[in-house]
Amino acid sequence: MARIVISEFMDERAVAQFAAAHDVLYDPTLVDDASRLATAAAAADALIVRNRTQVRGELLAALRRCKVVGRLGVGLDNIDVDGCAARGIAVIPATGANALSVAEYVIAAALLLLRGAYRSTADVAAGGWPRNALGNGREIHGKTLGLVGFGSIGRLTTGLAHGIGMNVIAFDAMLDPADPAFRAAAAEPVSFDELVARADVVSLHVPLVESTKHLFGAARIAAMKPGAVLVNTSRGGIVDEAALAAALTSGRLGGAALDVFEVEPLGAGNPFADCPNVLLTPHIAGVSAESNERVSFLIAAKVMEALR
Secondary structure, three states: OOEEEEOOOOOHHHHHHHHOOOEEEEOOOHHHOHHHHHHHHHOOOEEEEOOOOOEOHHHHHHOOOOOEEEEOOOOOOOEOHHHHHHOOOEEEEOOOOOHHHHHHHHHHHHHHHHHOHHHHHHHHHOOOOOOOOOOOOOOOOOOEEEEEOOOHHHHHHHHHHHHOOOEEEEEOOOOOOOOHHHHHHOOEEOOHHHHHHHOOEEEEOOOOOHHHOOOEOHHHHHOOOOOOEEEEOOOHHHEOHHHHHHHHHHOOOOEEEEOOOOOOOOOOOOOOOOOOOEEEOOOOOOOOHHHHHHHHHHHHHHHHHHHO
16 A cells, blocks of 8 residues: 655545545645645655645655656646656656646637627626727637647647637647648648737747747737737746736737746736736636546546556
């Protein structure tokens, strides 16, 4: 029987699946108590985390008997993957399990930002009637979606976008333009610069690495189509937040939806406090009732297989 420590929320039916065969500590508050987490980690054969638990430094050093780290999600920037490998610890992400949730978020955000009507609720509830001000919202049909990164999420997003009449262009630094994935999804492969200039909606689907840090800074944002909207569900450091807020405030961009930030949660004095035309969500694009179930059961199965 192995000791499994789960430091963030997980579908409780998947936790029960673990508990039927192993000794389980399930405490979603562990992520906020470094001392307790390190103590628990020292006895763990497996550690299950989401995106907030930082598996590096002191926590990694505490994993003296750990064989596997299960990631309830896809991005691995909160895990020292090389450090885990050096200790013989396998790292298992839930690849593909939350892709549909993210894809739906992208399309929903694009619809809201282009139409702009979401801004009327407080005014209408207070007796206002801003019909003229909100009567120039844009339809999504016929608009061009530009996907920066064309992995599983980008390809699912393409299918949804076609379903509502969008055109899709895509760029992926890891794929040749002749890659059959583009043809299979009916997305037009273009250069990065062409995508930025042509897209009415730009959606980011790339990891945060040195080459993507502030990939969308002031110059790149200025190169976007006037009135375009930006959706970021990947990682916060890919967008220069101050530059984006300035472009929104000036009216250069039509809107932005951000689910991820350089510092989470946002601190006092962040540039979005009084910023117009922005939708901010707390890193939940990939989290839905359905995706949490898929992610949890996938990781439960893979971690138990790794512990055999």
